[in-house]
Amino acid sequence: MRNTWPIVEVLRLARWAPSGDNGQPWRFSIEGRLRAVVHVGDTSARVLYDYRGRASWLAAGALVETAALAATMTGHRLDWQLLPAKPGDPPGLTLGFDLVPVQGLEMDALALEIEKRSVQRRALSGRPLQDVHRLALEQAAASVPDTEILWLDTLGAKARMAGLLWHNAGIRLTAPEAYATHCKAIEWGQRYSQDRIPDQSLGLDPLALAVMRWAMQRWERVNFLNRYGAGTVLPRIELDWWPALRCAAHFVLLRKRAPTTALDFITSGRSMQRLWLAAEQCGVRLQPEITPLVFYWYHKEGVPVSQDPGVQRRVESLCERMRRMWPDAVLERAVFVGRLGYGPSAGARSLRHELHALQGGAGSAWI
Numbered sequence: 549m550r551n552t553w554p555i556v557e558v559l560r561l562a563r564w565a566p567s568g569d570n571g572q573p574w575r576f577s578i579e580g581r582l583r584a585v586v587h588v589g590d591t592s593a594r595v596l597y598d599y600r601g602r603a604s605w606l607a608a609g610a611l612v613e614t615a616a617l618a619a620t621m622t623g624h625r626l627d628w629q630l631l632p633a634k635p636g637d638p639p640g641l642t643l644g645f646d647l648v649p650v651q652g653l654e655m656d657a658l659a660l661e662i663e664k665r666s667v668q669r670r671a672l673s674g675r676p677l678q679d680v681h682r683l684a685l686e687q688a689a690a691s692v693p694d695t696e697i698l699w700l701d702t703l704g705a706k707a708r709m710a711g712l713l714w715h716n717a718g719i720r721l722t723a724p725e726a727y728a729t730h731c732k733a734i735e736w737g738q739r740y741s742q743d744r745i746p747d748q749s750l751g752l753d754p755l756a757l758a759v760m761r762w763a764m765q766r767w768e769r770v771n772f773l774n775r776y777g778a779g780t781v782l783p784r785i786e787l788d789w790w791p792a793l794r795c796a797a798h799f800v801l802l803r804k805r806a807p808t809t810a811l812d813f814i815t816s817g818r819s820m821q822r823l824w825l826a827a828e829q830c831g832v833r834l835q836p837e838i839t840p841l842v843f844y845w846y847h848k849e850g851v852p853v854s855q856d857p858g859v860q861r862r863v864e865s866l867c868e869r870m871r872r873m874w875p876d877a878v879l880e881r882a883v884f885v886g887r888l889g890y891g892p893s894a895g896a897r898s899l900r901h902e903l904h905a906l907q908g909g910a911g912s913a914w915i
């Protein structure tokens with residue numbers, strides 16, 4: 549580690565925490581060698597998938613866990629707190645990070661995976677998880693209190709997930725509200741992207757990618773292709789249906805009780821990140837599949853996902869389908885869904901803003 553200020557080194561690594569659409573909703577105010585205040589913005593007003601800020605809260609949890617792991621590399625423990633919002637603070641969360649020196653502290657080996665971990669959206673091997681790897685993943689997730697994993701790893705369960713994600717993609721690809729989110733999230737013609745998702749990491753073949761790039765320049769084109777050109781078929785197969793079948797397992801991360809507060813989601817985000825890093829350690833790749841759950845959250849609270857009645861009907865039937873797949877006790881406690889399996893690391897990936905670009909207090913230009 550290069551800098552003499554441990555907090556700077558910790559934040560430099562913590563930046564690699566995952567966030568929805570690589571939005572990196574955090575800004576850091578460094579207040580001393582061992583202290584920073586972190587503002588995590590609420591992107592729910594402009595990102596369809598950040599329902600009530602929950603995806604941002606999960607990302608905040610991933611940031612906390614990543615910082616805690618990075619702290620062990622500097623011989624410190626991370627003490628963090630959720631701070632009360634001050635008048636004039638932008639919407640979102642404020643966290644305090646304090647590093648406490650601990651004599652003889654051993655580095656947590658998961659810290660070595662922080663920069664290697666990345667989402668893999670392409671098809672993986674269908675080979676089942678080795679028992680030793682499954683155990684390592686369960687232990688990693690459960691090292692954060694009140695969390696457990698539901699595995700969906702039989703052929704039938706994978707086929708049901710493939711059907712669910714096919715249905716779900718039909719919503720994502722036809723909702724005008726999702727189009728607005730996707731336009732801002734994808735960086736076209738790129739293998740790497742500092743502030744978005746590079747198109748080459750999406751998992752489409754070059755022809756389908758070219759068609760999608762052309763269509764996404766205007767909503768009218770997307771709408772036309774969807775109506776007359778069966779425009780959703782190829783992306784649904786390549787992005788959702790086939791990868792859902794080609795993996796070792798899908799999983800649902802469950803809280804002991806239904807999550808409601810920011811703290812519940814932060815805690816779950818910590819667990820999600822430990823699971824993801826442990827997977828990387830085992831040579832297992834992971835892709836979040838959170839959007840059906842997000843649509844379920846909208847539905848449960850009676851909030852429409854879309855102003856388009858056809859899309860809204862598809863959301864209602866998606867939620868019916870989820871109810872048939874899982875008992876209420878699972879749906880109500882679910883915080884995160886994903887798939888994982890053996891395979892190569894992603895050849896294209898999101899990078900991160902430099903640390904100096906993420907520095908700034910409340911009210912700086914991060915909204």
Ligand SMILES: Cc1cc2nc3c(=O)[nH]c(=O)nc-3n(C[C@H](O)[C@H](O)[C@H](O)COP(=O)(O)O)c2cc1C
Nearest residue numbers: 566567568569570603606666667836837838839898
């Ligand atoms: C809360 C959360 C939800 C996410 N949801 C999805 C998802 O539904 N589908 C997907 O492909 N990636 C999803 N991602 C992955 C992010 O797009 C990815 O982490 C981000 O672009 C940074 O890329 P990296 O993880 O490769 O560093 C999600 C990540 C987080 C933290």
